[in-house]
Amino acid sequence: MTGQGDPAARPQQYVGHTVTPRRKKLAPDPDVRRAIVDAASKSVREQGVRGLSVATVLERARLSTRAFYRHFDSKDQLVAAVFLEMTRSEVLRLKTRMSEATDPVEAVAAWIDGRLDLAFDEEIKAELRQVSLEAQSKSFSVPDMVAPAYGAILEPLIEQLQRGLELGVFKDIIPATAAKSIHGVVWAGTQRQWATNHWDRNEVRERAVRFCLRGLGVAPRVIEELTAGDEAAC
Template sequence: MDQSSERDRIIDAAYRALAATGGTSLSVNEVLRSAGLSTRAFYRLFDSKDELLLALFRQDSDRVAARLRRAAAAEPPAAALLSFVQAMLRITADPRRRQRVLVMSSEEIARAKGYLTERQRYHALVQGELVHILERGRADGTFPLAQPTSDAGWIRAAIQHAFDEQIAGTAPATPNETAELLTGFALRALGAQAPAIS
């Protein structure tokens, strides 16, 4: 078995183990037993449990970022913004994805050395996609009031707040309704009109 396959097996087993404990703890021995691999295989691929946890977080955050990048590519820019917000909030409506979010934000992962840096990297990826949408909209006149770098930060913060409410089950509306309301608010602030909602 090649190292890439071993790495995938360990990461998958780590996710299952974390999900089983509600994200409160992770035993490397349990992970290896579940993956059918040795301690030697683990230390050939990871320096520590923290490195494994960060690899798990990075894998998931990169998947989300790729999904958001595809949503951000929609045309025109106003539709891209709506698509982006919908893609983010719909994660909370899918039970399997929602479970992954809860595991990725668990105590065990948050305690890993280097977690804050990894989380900041993910937020920078998300914000970068928003900046790109806003730059496109400013360039073609869709967002006449846009200041892409600063506005992207505010919009990302609003999306994160809505996302957290959806995850916590305290949101006053469904993910789709929230996405439409939030996008409408952002578009008004940017001097644009909301795209037609289908």
């Protein structure tokens, strides 16, 4: 029989300290997350991504470090959210422009024209140039950071490419792949204009539209009709 002096027979006790229950982690709050992203977006517009400081963002939003980590795991995750937030208004602008098109061919041309605003529209260029450049650089070093924003920009273009494929106006394409190629053509023209600032918009648009639509298999007659205004302007 085990005696009372045997430690194994004694009830388990905790001596010298009190066990406190672990604090339950609060669920994310959409309003708090919005405040953090808004504050971060303002910082990025003023100082760029390199100048983004979590401490400054929280000071601007009047929130604590604990509030930050309830909503984001890292600064990189916050930057990704900022890129996506800034992209939303750009996507809406592109969709509005594309909505005036009568068919997928015109819609693709409208997307190209809308994205060229980054190079030729002074107001849009001032708003998005630096962020676009930084997002492009991050697409190589930290691709996951910009993937959601990049995907959002391409989404309306992919939709029209898919629609055109189903209607037979585009030939033998994979919409997602074609959208990336079109983006590459437009981005190259945009960067060239930023570097030199002496290209004519109509000329850049015509070249981009012709090149991209030919790659999509659009009939030459349709391309000529669509770019006739550009040629007249040149």
